[in-house]
Amino acid sequence: MxxxxxxxxxxxxxxxxxxxxxxxxxxxxxxxxxxxxxxxxxxxxxxxAGGGGGQGFDVSKSGDARIALVGFPSVGKSTFLSKITKTKSEIAAYSFTTLTAIPGVLEYGGAEIQILDLPGIIEGAAEGKGRGRQVISAAKTSDMILMVLDATKKAEQRRLLEAELEAVGIRLNREPxxxxxxxxxxxxxxxxxxxxxxxxxxxxxxxxxxxxxxxxxxxxxxxxxxxxxxxxxxxxxxxRKYIKCLYAYNKVDAISLQHLRELAREPHTVVMSCELDLGIQDVVERCWQTLQLMRIYTKRQGVDPDFSEALIVRTGSTIEDVCDQIHRTLKETFKYAMVWGASAKHVPQRVGLGHVVADEDVVSIISSYRA
Incomplete structure (x- = not known):
């Protein structure tokens, strides 16, 4: 090594x-x-070679998506996790409070999103400093990275983190x-x-x-x-892993209004203050948009749809993906589907497996199965 x-x-x-x-x-x-x-x-x-994930890093992926919180020590990742989930990650006013990967669950829009609070990355993480390799390996398993930054620090902080992730094959907000x-x-x-x-x-x-x-x-x-x-x-x-990234600047209560406006205008960026509970809900909403998740409601023939429980699918999903979410064998007896909502040209519309659904569509699957 x-x-x-x-x-x-x-x-x-x-x-x-x-x-x-x-x-x-x-x-x-x-x-x-x-x-x-x-x-x-x-x-x-x-x-x-003994280079495994390390104690506390082998967290099973669960829920509809995973977000990794990445950032330098003491930028507010643990505080943010405790604000949006029921998980209490250890918080203190000194560096390296979090030493393992702390998972939490964010319930939003009918989805369960796993939030992984990773230990603070330091410069040189790509070369293995400060358990950096384990942190980055865990980040690679995520569907999205939320890079938490200190708004009171220099812009160099973000550049260093991007360079560390780039060095180990994580490509932020890019296509292959x-x-x-x-x-x-x-x-x-x-x-x-x-x-x-x-x-x-x-x-x-x-x-x-x-x-x-x-x-x-x-x-x-x-x-x-x-x-x-x-x-x-x-x-x-x-x-290589191509991952969507949202940059969240914390501690904006301690900067000037002009600096705040400049940060807020940057691409893929949100601002917040965990200490004053400012902008946290905006960050959650932007995470939902960045993950590109959609809610699909199912309906049985002759029965009203159940809007209390949604199937969570990715933007661009088809009726075939919806069938897979319900049960992997459903396609074998699939005849057609009826769709109500934004993706339907007329309501309801009879469609096949290739039909692309939209957020909050109601779908009824008609099957040839007979009990």
Whole structure:
């Protein structure tokens, strides 16, 4: 582990010293590829290496979604958890109060959302400092990250946290690169660009693939703005996680009104004061929107729908997904569904498995099953 960390430092030093120009682009690309491999090894050590999650980090995923609270020590994560759930995470006016992953359950919009209060991340977490690897591994299992920041501190705080998450393969508020890569058993490399690329070329792609010992494959780069980092992310896809992130600035009661307005205007950002109970409900509502969850109500033939209990599905879900939520065998006897709500062209509308539902739709599944 120490050797890997030393190698990472050596490569980072070499990259910092190398001036970027056309002559060094290929060398920098190879260094980035090596760096990505070493960081993946550091985060996910080989079986038997004793690099597991650690005591308190193996929290079973439950509910309709999981949100990980990430932030530096003493920014208010534990206080926020205690405000929105019945969980009482230990709170004190000193750093590193929370030493394990503390789970809580937020009930909102008919959904049960698991909130995971992770120990404070410090700079260097990606290299294993302060149980950082375990914290980040737990964050990777979440559907969304709520990055809790101290509004009284410098903007550097957010940049450092983003850099730590980026270093271990967590990509915030981004989509996977529009690059197709399929390894083959033989036939060499076939590299195709859908449009003339602006940041990489065939030689760069070839060198990186060869460095990863991928000698037979098909590559199709669909995005003309794709970078070396995007291509490395495509190769390292099993070690990458693309997660929605909401930035929550706490302690806004201690900053000027002008600074508050500036923070509130930033993308993917909310502001709050846990101490004064300000904006906490706004944060919860933004979490719901970011998770893109929907409520679907079911209805039996001849019976009014039950609005006291909802099925929770993701935005973009279809009738087939609704069937899976009810019972995985329901599709086998499915005939059609009747839908009332925003997704229906007329009310009710008879639809098939591919129909995309909308929030608060009422759905009645008609089955060929006979008891």
């Amino acid at each position: 120490v050797n890997i960390t030393e190698k990472i430092k050596e490569i980072e030093t070499e990259m910092a010293r190398t001036q970027k120009n056309k002559a060094t682009e290929y060398h920098l690309g190879l260094l980035k590829g090596k760096l990505a491999r070493l960081r993946a090894q550091l985060l996910e050590p080989a079986p038997g 690169p529009n690059i197709y890569l399929k390894p083959k058993k033989a036939g060499g490399m076939k590299i195709t660009f859908q449009s003339p690329p602006k940041n990489i070329d065939e030689k760069m792609v070839f060198n990186i693939l060869r460095d990863y010992k991928i000698l037979n494959c098909d590559v199709l780069v669909r995005d003309e703005n794709a970078t070396v980092d995007d291509f490395i992310d495509t190769i390292m896809a099993p070690h």
